[in-house]
Amino acid sequence: MTTVAYLGPEGTFTHAAALAWPGTTPVALPTVQDVYRAVQDGSVDRGVVAIENTVEGYVVPSLDALLASDDVVGIDEAVLQIAFDAFVRPGAGELTEVSAHPHGLAQCQQFVARTGLTPVPAASNAAACRDATPHQVALGPRLCGELYGLETYERDVQDFAGARTQFLLLARRDDAREALDAARDAHGARWRTMLAVTPVVAGPGVLARILAAFGAGGLNLSSLITRPLKVAGRYVFVLTVDAAPVDPALRAVLQGLLDEGHLLKTLAAFPERADRAVVLDLDHVPSGSVDGTAAPVDLGRELLW
């Protein structure tokens, strides 16, 4: 049986994500760093970590752990709708409090206001469900009801529907090729690759030239962030490219970057899931943006030039 480590306790959103890979046994660990270590040292077969969500963007501590791990790589993804159910103990008494992680309470403000319950912060939503008193409503993933023998008080109490989190399935790098080959046989042609590119030199135009190489290869970038290095002014670029690393077009771009002296690392490669909705977030162009047809006074006001 394949073991899959995740950030516990049982009933976290990461636990729910781990269940997306059938035929695996989830193993709760205390921290995200423990998950990376367990994969690296072989004490589990796989790991699951949150990597990006529609509200917060990249989960930077997880991304940094992936950057810092020599022998761990993402080989699959799962995208999970972030929804909260409200639970109570069977035969609960008078309800006076509502408990969740402070972020969970913040994501269910309307429910908290409507019920008039006193918010009680918990270390995690799963812990709030596990430790719910007879006077508390606990907020957490649907999974927590069955896990902790709770009754559903109300479903989908989050303020905003549609929040999603992307999770990566982690493997040891030496096991990755075999897993990716199997996935390539099972899935269609749409792949994504997360790359870390550390430019050999700093300075104006470096990122532009690197990105131009991808553009010249006809490769779309679906996300990009810069992460600072301790060396002043030096950065690593984390790019997600809509291609697999074995695709000739991407391979040619990577070879070109190597030829220019840049340092590269593939952080993850995975088939794009059929059920993957586009990551939603901002509704609109940033409010107050101007284009070249704007009057000089509006250009001055919006650009402050």
Next chain:
Amino acid sequence: MTTVAYLGPEGTFTHAAALAWPGTTPVALPTVQDVYRAVQDGSVDRGVVAIENTVEGYVVPSLDALLASDDVVGIDEAVLQIAFDAFVRPGAGELTEVSAHPHGLAQCQQFVARTGLTPVPAASNAAACRDATPHQVALGPRLCGELYGLETYERDVQDFAGARTQFLLLARRDDAREALDAARDAHGARWRTMLAVTPVVAGPGVLARILAAFGAGGLNLSSLITRPLKVAGRYVFVLTVDAAPVDPALRAVLQGLLDEGHLLKTLAAFPERADRAVVLDLDHVPSGSVDGTAAPVDLGRELLW
């Protein structure tokens, strides 16, 4: 007296940041959105929000609020060392618990383990200090000791020194020009500008061409992230440029982008603070990165091509 809104309760790191602007009266508000709204509707003169930190990267909800605000712009920055002190009530009894926001508890794990106190999550570090019982150690910014009449139990109990958060001072857009002109007289020549660039077309190479324009203008980008729009495949790019919007070189680049039809908005413009250390984070090039001199087997292992 200039009023400055910040995310309360009193004693948050944002409150501490607000004190970096002398001669102002800080006003605690319940949420970050309230801070943006209060600046926009003129009920306060200024606002302070966290925008980027060395551990989590951009504070995305705050960044998104800035993108969505038509009439609010950043006009100054403060960079704060994130340090926790441990506090107790005067004449405290036997200490059995340690209280902080779950993130605060996570950032002081060594203190928690060493003292053997039971961690108790709080809605915020400031709330933990405000509400500390005689049996609790509360963790929070130094400011909380005096604010809440607490005794210092131990200083600097965070696991890692050196974490820093950048805060922006927000103003109404119509007040920004005057404030920036005054700052330009008072400060040196090093400025930064945060820009939102929404490309008029999507597709491979768009970001590369936009960045190439900055590179050709000799302008350094110190950070860049992409934020998705609800329209599939469309993004807004948030760039920080080492120049002021009134600098001829930056103005020329912005005019060029406008001429190509892109949408622009200046999110913030501020003098680089003399006490600003470079943002530190990752120690090293991502572990396991390869360059063009690597053996084919290592290239294959690290790149999965």
